[in-house]
Amino acid sequence: MLVIVVENAPPRLRGRLALWLLEVRAGVYVGKVSRRVREMIWANVKDGIDQGNAVMAWTTNTESGFDFQTLGTNRRIPVEMDGIKLVSFLPEEKEGSEQDEIASS
Amino acid sequence: MSPILPPLKPIPIKDRVSVLFVEKGNLDVLDGAFVVVDKRGARTHIPVGGVTCLMLEPGSRVSHAAVALASRVGCLLLWTGDSGVRLYSAGQPGGARADRLLYQAKLALDDDARLKVVRKMYAMRFKEEPPARRSVDQLRGIEGVRVRKMYELLAKQYGVSWKTRNYDHTNWGSGDIPNRCLSSATACLYGISEAAILAAGYAPAIGFIHTGKPQSFVYDIADIFKFETVVPVAFRVAAKKPRDPERDVRLACREVFRQTRLLRKIIPSIEEILAAGGLNVPEAHPEAVAPAIPNKENIGDAGHRG
Numbered sequence: 001m002l003v004i005v006v007e008n009a010p011p012r013l014r015g016r017l018a019l020w021l022l023e024v025r026a027g028v029y030v031g032k033v034s035r036r037v038r039e040m041i042w043a044n045v046k047d048g049i050d051q052g053n054a055v056m057a058w059t060t061n062t063e064s065g066f067d068f069q070t071l072g073t074n075r076r077i078p079v080e081m082d083g084i085k086l087v088s089f090l091p092e093e094k095e096g097s098e099q100d101e102i103a104s105s
Numbered sequence: 106m107s108p109i110l111p112p113l114k115p116i117p118i119k120d121r122v123s124v125l126f127v128e129k130g131n132l133d134v135l136d137g138a139f140v141v142v143d144k145r146g147a148r149t150h151i152p153v154g155g156v157t158c159l160m161l162e163p164g165s166r167v168s169h170a171a172v173a174l175a176s177r178v179g180c181l182l183l184w185t186g187d188s189g190v191r192l193y194s195a196g197q198p199g200g201a202r203a204d205r206l207l208y209q210a211k212l213a214l215d216d217d218a219r220l221k222v223v224r225k226m227y228a229m230r231f232k233e234e235p236p237a238r239r240s241v242d243q244l245r246g247i248e249g250v251r252v253r254k255m256y257e258l259l260a261k262q263y264g265v266s267w268k269t270r271n272y273d274h275t276n277w278g279s280g281d282i283p284n285r286c287l288s289s290a291t292a293c294l295y296g297i298s299e300a301a302i303l304a305a306g307y308a309p310a311i312g313f314i315h316t317g318k319p320q321s322f323v324y325d326i327a328d329i330f331k332f333e334t335v336v337p338v339a340f341r342v343a344a345k346k347p348r349d350p351e352r353d354v355r356l357a358c359r360e361v362f363r364q365t366r367l368l369r370k371i372i373p374s375i376e377e378i379l380a381a382g383g384l385n386v387p388e389a390h391p392e393a394v395a396p397a398i399p400n401k402e403n404i405g406d407a408g409h410r411g
Contacts (some may be wrong), residue, residue, distance in 0.1 A: 061363075062363070063122045063123065063359050063360075063362070063363045064122050064155075079149060081125055081126060081127075081149075082125070082126050082352060082355040082356060082359070083355060083356040083359040083360070084122060084125055084359070086149050086150065086151065086152075087149065087150065088143075088147045088148065088149045089147065089148045089149070089150070090145075090146075090147045091145065091146035091147060
């Protein structure tokens with residue numbers, strides 16, 4: 001199972017994603033693809049996301065049963081806690097610089 | 106009027122991740138979700154309903170609402186010292202099933218049944234039947250020798266210099282690296298075992314091989330899985346001379362728990378061990394009256410309070 005959510009993505013990319021995945025809500029795409037196809041789709045997102053942001057989650061054999069990765073800036077950023085990936089939601093006023101600081105730590 | 110959500114129910118242990126550690130931050134409930142708020146105000150949601158036990162390290166603070174929520178979804182909270190060695194636990198009260206407690210106590214009180222349970226524990230642990238006609242004490246002695254040999258063997262296999270299992274739990278930094286790795290790895294396993302015992306409706310204090318400690322049964326159950334899970338992991342990590350042994354141990358433990366499907370196996374194993382005692386689960390006595398308010402239907406494990 002694969003889920004991609006895009007925000008503020010150019011219509012060109014949204015149309016492209018709809019070639020392989022089902023858009024169940026605005027900007028929310030689901031499907032079931034192999035690892036190679038997933039990487040190909042993510043390469044499309046990477047090239048086409050422009051000023052927007054995206055997250056992709058897929059089933060895999062980690063303890064939580066899935067993994068995810070993100071692109072672009074968002075107040076929600078992935079954090080890793082001893083092998084389990086969670087998400088931190090940053091406070092509003094401290095966007096930008098704070099985000100880079102956490103991402104690099 | 107806003108709609109009311111259905112009541113919270115714990116989900117089975119087998120559908121959860123093993124353990125999460127919170128090193129620092131304030132644990133609280135925001136919009137009904139369990140969050141850790143760090144000093145910058147960033148909120149990290151913890152999916153407590155899907156976690157078997159949550160280890161709270163010395164830099165964490167917990168609110169009343171957070172403990173209440175963890176308890177309602179059946180997540181065991183464990184307060185630990187540096188490195189995850191336990192101090193105190195709460196959140197999953199246990200003792201919810203009188204029939205299970207009485208059954209466990211009956212097995213522990215009956216000499217014949219206790220011996221059968223102990224033999225089953227050794228059989229599961231070493232994958233072979235223990236020698237016949239031995240008392241619990243004799244079996245304990247045989248096991249001690251065997252465990253020391255297994256430590257030596259694993260140390261040799263992973264190329265770790267090993268003297269003996271010793272540690273001073275009041276002074277964490279004092280132990281050598283292999284002992285520290287072992288302590289933090291077994292702490293993870295103890296947390297999971299205690300959560301599983303409580304979820305299955307049994308008492309952590311009523312042990313069969315171990316006795317006289319609040320967690321006697323936890324040590325009994327953890328020992329069965331110790332040498333197939335955390336001990337090799339601890340030696341493997343120790344052999345790499347890690348900069349942050351505790352973190353590496355946790356990562357490796359998570360992986361081994363997943364590979365061995367520990368959370369899927371642990372409750373059925375507890376039932377199998379106790380069943381080896383050959384006693385029946387006590388029936389309700391004839392004058393017993395069913396509760397006036399029937400228990401709600403539960404999708405979690407037997408000992409979870411729905």
